[in-house]
Amino acid sequence: MKKRFYLLTIFLLLLLSACGTSPSSSEESKGNTSLSTLEKAKKEGSITIGFANEKPFAYQDENGKLTGEAVEVARAVLKNLGINEMKGVLTEFGSLIPGLNAKRFDMITAGMYITPERCEEVIFANPEYTLGAALGVKANNPLNLKSYEDIKSNPNAKVGVMAGAIEHNYLKDSGIPEKQISIVPDIPSAISALLSGRVDAVTMTGPSLEAMLESANSKEIVRVKDFEQPIINGNPIQGYGASAFRKEDTEFRDAFNAELQKLKESGELLKIIEPFGFTENELPGETTADELCK
Template sequence: MNVTIAYIEEPPFGWTDYDGVPKGADLELANTVLRAIGITQIEHRLTTFSELLPGVEAGRWDMNVPLFVTPERAGLVAFSLPVWAISDGFLIRAGNLKGLRSYASLAERPDARLGIIAGQVQHQSAKEAGVADEQIVIFEEQAEAIEAVRSEAIDAYASTALGNRILAERIGDSVVAVDHEAREYGDYHVPVGAFSFNKSNTSLINAVNGQLRSYLGSQMHRATMAKYGLTNREIDPAVVRRADVEL
């Protein structure tokens, strides 16, 4: 049986390596789970974030790499059990001259501009924190947002805190990652991410969830994710909260 999984360029979750081979934490997790349920052929399809949900909904591929679970998205696709829980953060120029530490702090600076990838949950989070529409610049690709930070076209790029830390390490001294200030509701309410599928693909959904139940949180799972920078902080909330997600 062949399964095609779509991914985007977003280290450490997924990226195309120098040799053209797709790699990343989410892709390795997917490969491990799919092989364990008997899938012998796995194809990886590079796409854009805005095409992930429409693509799997239309049947152009079988599943997507994990993305944040929201009620709106759950109306379009079926989500697996959650596989990680990650808070937001900023990628900013070194020095952080405007003191940007959270969406709220950016909202207090009318001169600050925030870059966000079209369709990502960070857009709604920023608006709920008071960031004005005129402060937000929408990009289709992560590389465009990163270049805008480096060229000073925007002051910050919002994405996952973990992803931005990896980006900052790769880019070097010109940018830094800023984890958002801790929220009062605690780590176990940080948004969770999950694989997504066409709602009619029940056999694949059930098989993947069955394997995730036995694999997530295991010693092997934690060791594998640690290679990409995911720690117990990102794994434990997802393991605890998986029963809260409607499947």
């Protein structure tokens, strides 16, 4: 009897001990998984971003540092939020939104234009810049291409555009058939296509094209200085770029917007984007993501 009582006592003590520690362990586990993206980033002091290696928006410089207009704006905002480290995941532009939603990274800093279609898949911060389109051609512009209309009217002309870029929509909306459009994955591919004659022009934003010309370091490629902005639905096209977040991360987006607004009001935003070829003319004014998503 004594032996049975002794064993029963030990069993009860072990049971009580287990009951005392389980809730704590469970609560700790629950606490970790319930942190929002912003809370987790603040706690860890770092965040993972997706970028597409496209100058001047987001790229790695010769020293391997992640930089660019979108990166430096995000870096300033995140620092003010207490997040000091940014880890980059290089991704093809067209795979950025799928990668974000698959949680390969926690935000996109790639100078991505805000469009109603993209707003169906992600939420955007308010814009940090605004830009039109630009056209790059071989020196002397052999086909005399000065607009999307010129490309449309010449069935032999082919134009290159990066995968997932908004300019692809502009080309289609301008009535240029798909057989005249060549999709390229990145800027080096655009340079190669133009130099080899696979395309007669490439289109992208002005700063991206300037970065391409710098990268090509060739007198064989030039920017069309008198390029006419395409007219879509009666209006000259104008793109607005911003950081993007997963749909559930509204807290993060709102906190980002609050700090971004401070940079705009203080004049700091212009100082951040100027080194990347942006001017006061490229500031977005008071345009909001909500307006652009409609």
